[in-house]
Amino acid sequence: MTTKTITISPVTRIEGHAKITIHLDSRGEVDDARFHVVEFRGFEKFCEGRHFTEMPQITPRTCGICPVSHLLASSKACDAIVGHEIPRPAKLLRELMHMGQTIQSHALSFFHLSAPDLLLGFDSDPAARNIVGLIQQQPAIAIKGVRLRKFGQELIKLVAGRKIHADFPVPGGVNKVLTIAQRDEILKGLPEAFEHAKFALELLKGYHKANLADVEDFASFDSNYMGLVQPDGALELYDGKLRFCDSTGKMFHDQISPDKYLDYISEAVEPWSYMKFPFISKLGYPNGMYRVGPLARVNVCSHIATPLANDELKIWRAKGQVRASSFYYHWARLIELLYGLERAQQLLNDSEITSTDVLVPNQPTKREGVGVVEAPRGTLIHHYWVDENGRIEKANLIVATGHNNLAMNRGVQALAKKYVKAKKLQEGMLNRVEAVIRCYDPCLSCATHAVGQMPMQVELADASGTVLDQATRG
Amino acid sequence: MKKTTATKPAKKPVRKPAAAATPPAPAKVRVATMWLSGCSGCHMSFLDLDERIVELVKLVDILYSPIVDVKEIPDVDVGIVEGCVNNNEQEHELKKLRSRCKVLIALGDCAVTGNIPGLRNQFTLKDCLLRAYEQTESTKISCIPNDPVVPVLNAKARPLQEFVKVDLSIPGCPPDADTIWYALTELLAGRMPQWTEKNLRYD
Numbered sequence: 001m002t003t004k005t006i007t008i009s010p011v012t013r014i015e016g017h018a019k020i021t022i023h024l025d026s027r028g029e030v031d032d033a034r035f036h037v038v039e040f041r042g043f044e045k046f047c048e049g050r051h052f053t054e055m056p057q058i059t060p061r062t063c064g065i066c067p068v069s070h071l072l073a074s075s076k077a078c079d080a081i082v083g084h085e086i087p088r089p090a091k092l093l094r095e096l097m098h099m100g101q102t103i104q105s106h107a108l109s110f111f112h113l114s115a116p117d118l119l120l121g122f123d124s125d126p127a128a129r130n131i132v133g134l135i136q137q138q139p140a141i142a143i144k145g146v147r148l149r150k151f152g153q154e155l156i157k158l159v160a161g162r163k164i165h166a167d168f169p170v171p172g173g174v175n176k177v178l179t180i181a182q183r184d185e186i187l188k189g190l191p192e193a194f195e196h197a198k199f200a201l202e203l204l205k206g207y208h209k210a211n212l213a214d215v216e217d218f219a220s221f222d223s224n225y226m227g228l229v230q231p232d233g234a235l236e237l238y239d240g241k242l243r244f245c246d247s248t249g250k251m252f253h254d255q256i257s258p259d260k261y262l263d264y265i266s267e268a269v270e271p272w273s274y275m276k277f278p279f280i281s282k283l284g285y286p287n288g289m290y291r292v293g294p295l296a297r298v299n300v301c302s303h304i305a306t307p308l309a310n311d312e313l314k315i316w317r318a319k320g321q322v323r324a325s326s327f328y329y330h331w332a333r334l335i336e337l338l339y340g341l342e343r344a345q346q347l348l349n350d351s352e353i354t355s356t357d358v359l360v361p362n363q364p365t366k367r368e369g370v371g372v373v374e375a376p377r378g379t380l381i382h383h384y385w386v387d388e389n390g391r392i393e394k395a396n397l398i399v400a401t402g403h404n405n406l407a408m409n410r411g412v413q414a415l416a417k418k419y420v421k422a423k424k425l426q427e428g429m430l431n432r433v434e435a436v437i438r439c440y441d442p443c444l445s446c447a448t449h450a451v452g453q454m455p456m457q458v459e460l461a462d463a464s465g466t467v468l469d470q471a472t473r474g
Numbered sequence: 475m476k477k478t479t480a481t482k483p484a485k486k487p488v489r490k491p492a493a494a495a496t497p498p499a500p501a502k503v504r505v506a507t508m509w510l511s512g513c514s515g516c517h518m519s520f521l522d523l524d525e526r527i528v529e530l531v532k533l534v535d536i537l538y539s540p541i542v543d544v545k546e547i548p549d550v551d552v553g554i555v556e557g558c559v560n561n562n563e564q565e566h567e568l569k570k571l572r573s574r575c576k577v578l579i580a581l582g583d584c585a586v587t588g589n590i591p592g593l594r595n596q597f598t599l600k601d602c603l604l605r606a607y608e609q610t611e612s613t614k615i616s617c618i619p620n621d622p623v624v625p626v627l628n629a630k631a632r633p634l635q636e637f638v639k640v641d642l643s644i645p646g647c648p649p650d651a652d653t654i655w656y657a658l659t660e661l662l663a664g665r666m667p668q669w670t671e672k673n674l675r676y677d
Contacts, residue, residue, distance in 0.1 A: 039511060163650070
């Protein structure tokens with residue numbers, strides 16, 4: 001029986017609004033732990049009645065961290081409603097923009113949000129355990145992170161016109177071409193960006209080696225995995241088909257067309273969170289738990305189509321196909337960061353990248369459209385239904401962080417059981433619990449399209465609900 | 475970037491005239507940033523200050539923010555708020571910040587006008603919740619979240635000035651980094667930023 005509840009609020013250095021509660025039994029042992037998302041905005045309702053061409057401008061406001069993902073998923077859903085293939089150069093430009101986002105978002109996650117734990121220590125002074133503390137204590141490293149993120153953001157600006165909430169992809173293609181001068185300017189920044197990405201990888205591998213026991217057991221648990229792959233099974237972020245693998249890496253659904261997602265994924269709601277709990281339909285709830293995002297994508301892919309990232313994949317797979325510890329999200333993220341840079345380089349060197357053939361007419365010809373991309377944090381699904389004039393009748397969104405909801409809860413439980421020894425709440429312990437969440441780099445902003453910000457506070461309550469102890473950090 | 479005044483030394487920290495009599499001026503300006511109902515794009519735009527963040531943290535201490543680990547709002551000189559007020563906890567946090575800061579800045583369109591979260595105001599809250607948690611095509615196990623642990627949603631999503639006094643609004647979705655930099659450096663120099671067509675144009 002649960003006799004005490006620990007609440008951590010707000011959960012900081014994650015991109016969203018949330019709380020964690022840890023429930024203790026009568027012996028003071030951890031009975032259950034829950035990750036609560038505490039914001040709701042209602043995109044799935046308030047988009048009704050808007051013209052479908054507005055969706056790529058409205059839905060990115062779900063999230064300012066990965067707005068490009070929403071922009072692209074939305075544009076792809078709108079392309080399906082238009083019913084024509086978009087020109088190849090438009091596709092290249094969209095993917096290039098997407099790589100810019102992958103780079104900036106993964107750099108942000110690693111350097112700005114997680115590196116303070118890894119470099120300054122989980123038990124270091126909370127007031128300095130952040131990017132600013134990192135700038136002050138390890139300026140050389142922090143600046144690399146700042147500059148790598150800046151490279152991704154500048155790439156987005158050069159391709160799309162502005163860094164956050166650009167209006168560049170539109171139904172039927174894109175509304176701007178890339179000039180040769182702009183292309184060359186991006187290319188000029190690539191060598192430095194590669195250096196920083198490789199530096200981050202080495203740093204992480206060093207941390208991994210030095211803390212092997214801890215990282216292998218950092219909220220490690222079995223789950224299924226889902227991600228987009230290319231026709232030959234290679235890692236894919238912009239297009240491709242869905243692949244599902246079990247905890248051993250064995251595929252059980254492969255090359256699933258993303259517009260069939262409703263046949264494979266369902267969602268559940270719990271009264272204690274505004275974020276829904278997607279699950280694999282045939283496995284039921286909650287057994288159908290699966291993970292998405294960097295860890296899942298790197299686990300499910302057969303290989304990576306760019307050489308440097310593929311070499312890193314081989315190192316990652318030294319001990320087998322699948323890594324289960326949540327810590328490996330960080331590593332997978334950096335492999336993808338390297339892929340993002342390599343792929344951006346390929347796209348920039350494509351002769352059609354500066355083509356002016358970037359848009360087809362965008363009258364609605366279909367009544368329904370699904371658009372799916374791999375956002376930095378995982379698979380993002382936009383699904384719209386329109387009337388004959390192209391007005392939205394219904395919209396359904398399943399965001400990256402949502403897919404991970406069951407897994408994040410499981411991760412918090414696993415870690416709470418290891419580190420929370422009731423009675424006295426210790427700061428470093430709480431930070432570790434929070435760090436599990438941070439592994440998933442949850443974009444609660446996205447998740448609370450339906451969700452929003454992730455606060456942290458710990459509360460102990462007895463079975464009658466009386467609060468016995470409370471710890472708010474600071 | 476003509477707006478940049480990074481090289482100028484910091485003058486007096488921002489404070490209201492009434493507070494001028496209070497004891498020793500802090501070495502740095504104390505800042506809290508808060509994220510209510512918004513997309514975090516304004517905080518991301520703040521991070522787009524890039525290397526200028528290094529300059530900024532020489533002049534200010536960021537004591538409370540989604541990017542730092544302090545969980546309780548301290549007394550600060552400047553409070554910067556992104557997002558509008560969507561639920562009872564946000565309303566409470568905003569009022570708490572207002573009571574603990576000297577200058578409150580509404581950062582971005584959600585804070586200033588309600589913006590995209592405010593689009594839900596044309597529907598009833600109940601209809602929004604029903605669509606999200608009962609009716610969406612993928613939802614198979616449904617209920618409306620109502621556990622005491624989750625905040626109670628307000629009937630409408632409203633901008634900051636409907637709850638507290640706002641000293642400065644920085645519009646934009648999001649305001650770009652140069653504009654944020656201009657506003658902060660002006661405040662640090664003891665001046666109120668002046669908006670012109672030029673510094674509010676973002677593309």
